[in-house]
Amino acid sequence: xxxxxxxxxxxxxxxxxxxxxxxxxxxxxxxxxxxxxxxxxxxxxxxxxxxxxxxxxxxxxxxxxxxxxxxxxxxxxxxxxxxxxxxxxxxxxxxxxxxxxxxxxxxxxxxxxxxxxxxxxxxxxxxxxxxxxxxxxxxxxxxxxxxxxxxxxxxxxxxxxxxxxxxxxxxxxxxxxxxxxxxxxxxxxxxxxxxxxxxxxxxxxxxxxxxxxxxxxxxxxxxxxxxxxxxxxxxxxxxxxxxxxxxxxxxx
Amino acid sequence: xxxxxxxxxxxxxxxxxxxxxxxxxxxxxxxxxxxxxxxxxxxxxxxxxxxxxxxxxxxxxxxxxxxxxxxxxxxxxxxxxxxxxxxxxxxxxxxxxxxxxxxxxxxxxxxxxxxxxxxxxxxxxxxxxxxxxxxxxxxxxxxxxxxxxxxxxxxxxxxxxxxxxxxxxxxxxxxxxxxxxxxxxxxxxxxxxxxxxxxxxxxxxxxxxxxxxxxxxxxxxxx
Numbered sequence: 001x002x003x004x005x006x007x008x009x010x011x012x013x014x015x016x017x018x019x020x021x022x023x024x025x026x027x028x029x030x031x032x033x034x035x036x037x038x039x040x041x042x043x044x045x046x047x048x049x050x051x052x053x054x055x056x057x058x059x060x061x062x063x064x065x066x067x068x069x070x071x072x073x074x075x076x077x078x079x080x081x082x083x084x085x086x087x088x089x090x091x092x093x094x095x096x097x098x099x100x101x102x103x104x105x106x107x108x109x110x111x112x113x114x115x116x117x118x119x120x121x122x123x124x125x126x127x128x129x130x131x132x133x134x135x136x137x138x139x140x141x142x143x144x145x146x147x148x149x150x151x152x153x154x155x156x157x158x159x160x161x162x163x164x165x166x167x168x169x170x171x172x173x174x175x176x177x178x179x180x181x182x183x184x185x186x187x188x189x190x191x192x193x194x195x196x197x198x199x200x201x202x203x204x205x206x207x208x209x210x211x212x213x214x215x216x217x218x219x220x221x222x223x224x225x226x227x228x229x230x231x232x233x234x235x236x237x238x239x240x241x242x243x244x245x246x247x248x249x250x251x252x
Numbered sequence: 253x254x255x256x257x258x259x260x261x262x263x264x265x266x267x268x269x270x271x272x273x274x275x276x277x278x279x280x281x282x283x284x285x286x287x288x289x290x291x292x293x294x295x296x297x298x299x300x301x302x303x304x305x306x307x308x309x310x311x312x313x314x315x316x317x318x319x320x321x322x323x324x325x326x327x328x329x330x331x332x333x334x335x336x337x338x339x340x341x342x343x344x345x346x347x348x349x350x351x352x353x354x355x356x357x358x359x360x361x362x363x364x365x366x367x368x369x370x371x372x373x374x375x376x377x378x379x380x381x382x383x384x385x386x387x388x389x390x391x392x393x394x395x396x397x398x399x400x401x402x403x404x405x406x407x408x409x410x411x412x413x414x415x416x417x418x419x420x421x422x423x424x425x426x427x428x429x430x431x432x433x434x435x436x437x438x439x440x441x442x443x444x445x446x447x448x449x450x451x452x453x454x455x456x457x458x459x460x461x462x463x464x465x466x467x468x469x470x471x472x473x474x475x
Contacts, residue, residue: 087468135425142422149418153409162472163405166465167419170401173457177426 012091015240018231021224028224032217039063039210047207061119063207067215069112072140073175075105075219079147080172083165095161096234098168099151100226104219106144113137124188132181133189136174143171157234253337254345261349268319272353275316276361282308283365294370301369302384302435306428308365309358309388313395314417314424316354320403321346321470331474339467347400347463355392362388371439383438390451391431397455397462398423404466407473427454 010016043063050059079101086094116134117127128134147164154160182189235241265272286304287297324330333342366372366381402420409415430450437444 139422139425142418146419146422149415150405150409153406153415155410156408159408159472163408163469166401166469166472167405170398170423170461170465174422 012089012093014093014096014231014235014238017093018228018244021228025221025224025228028217028221032214032221035210035214035217039207039214042207043211048203050204055123058119058122059204061115062204063211064215065112065115065119066208067212068108068115069137070212071215071219072105072109072112072137073178075101075108076140076143076168076172076175079105079168083168087162087165087169092158092161092234093231095165096227096230097223098165099161100223100230102144102147102151104222104226106141106148108219109137109141109144113141129188131188132184133178136178136181139174140178143167143174147171254341254348257333257337257342257345258349261345262352265349265353271319272316272357275312275354276357278315279308279312279358279361280365282311284368286369294373297370298373298439301366301371302432302439304369305362305365305384306387306391306432306435309362309392310395310424310428312358313354313392313399314420316350317399317403317416317420320350320400321407322403325407325474330470334470334474339471340463341467343400343404343463343466343470347396347466350400351393351396355388355396358392359385359388371435380435380438383444384435386448387431387434387451390448390455391427394427394451394455394458395424397458397466398427400466401462401469404469404473407470427451430454 011020043060047060047063049056079098082094082097082101085091086098113134116137120129121127147167150167151160151164154163232241232244283304286300290296290300321330324333330342362384363381366384371380371384372378399416399420402416402423405419406415430447434444434447434451437447
């Protein structure tokens with residue numbers, strides 16, 4: 001326990017975090033690419049097409065849509081957690097994490113909305129419907145963009161960090177609304193089928209879980225890359241950054 | 253402490269009553285645009301009424317947010333207030349005063365707009381107007397509370413005019429949905445207490461968390 005606590009505190013040192021993530025990054029990228037390759041192979045070629053509802057090949061959109069939607073919500077929760085850590089323990093690096101997640105999360109939200117729209121046209125016959133799930137997901141996109149806009153409108157970075165952290169925490173109320181929207185309201189979007197037993201055919205399950213894992217890793221890899229850029233940006237003046245930038249090895 | 257602060261707010265507002273009248277005027281004018289733009293037919297207006305009145309109420313609350321903390325922030329008195337007492341109680345008194353000065357007048361004015369929007373079309377002695385007022389009584393305080401959080405976050409930001417709207421409107425949407433659907437349910441002679449209960453629940457959540465969040469944000473913006 002004491003070790004874990006010390007490790008957590010070490011993470012608040014920009015230099016340590018930069019070095020550690022630098023060590024992890026190749027591994028994360030490698031496993032992302034491998035899993036993504038397997039997942040895409042299964043989801044685009046090896047998995048069966050949907051016959052019962054007559055969806056045919058369009059069902060393959062699911063393998064991008066579901067992971068993107070999941071990550072859009074998990075990304076926001078992660079942002080809120082990092083923001084809380086930053087406000088409570090006054091860890092500056094937590095704010096850097098929050099800020100690194102925001103654009104990636106917004107991209108995931110957009111991807112979920114876009115693939116949903118492309119999938120909705122052939123299956124439901126409409127590009128967009130004001131259904132509870134979609135509307136709340138759209139609001140999530142606005143929350144991400146609001147966070148980014150708020151952070152960008154301060155000239156003082158530490159104020160920007162703290163103010164937008166509060167927004168990230170307040171906005172988390174939307175996440176349960178999205179998650180339970182299919183249960184609370186009878187709307188066009190279908191209900192739970194992944195976590196419910198027997199609702200999804202195992203033949204669809206394998207590629208979906210592979211893609212979920214792959215997108216999780218991709219999300220982590222992108223966030224870590226942004227985080228490293230953010231660390232450099234925030235510590236431009238410190239000596240180790242200058243040493244790193246001039247090409248010499250950073251001594252720990 | 254909160255009472256003293258509240259008295260101060262009310263005194264300041266009394267000397268600047270034009271600032272308070274403008275959002276109300278805006279509320280009325282926006283609503284009266286719809287008969288011109290869509291159709292003056294009573295049946296159509298009645299169908300539009302809940303949504304239009306609620307959207308107009310939301311926009312005018314948003315408009316009045318501008319004077320929430322801003323003038324106090326600019327002349328430095330907000331800093332004095334924060335030195336004098338805790339940020340949460342400053343936020344509570346500000347929010348309370350703001351609702352009394354903008355939310356309550358909206359509620360009082362809403363029957364008039366109900367008449368303009370033909371909310372009682374086709375029936376005598378209906379309760380629609382009361383339901384509208386009730387939904388606004390439960391909904392507008394939540395709008396104030398959430399707006400306070402947004403306003404205090406953007407105090408120190410540079411491009412703040414429209415920023416507040418972008419931040420706050422996504423959070424306003426659930427209140428708007430249930431506020432308007434309360435009135436719609438009443439117009440369709442259905443039970444509306446479920447919607448009212450949800451509005452009440454939003455209000456309770458906002459009362460618990462928003463003053464605290466707003467207070468924290470004030471401290472960040474000022475300190």
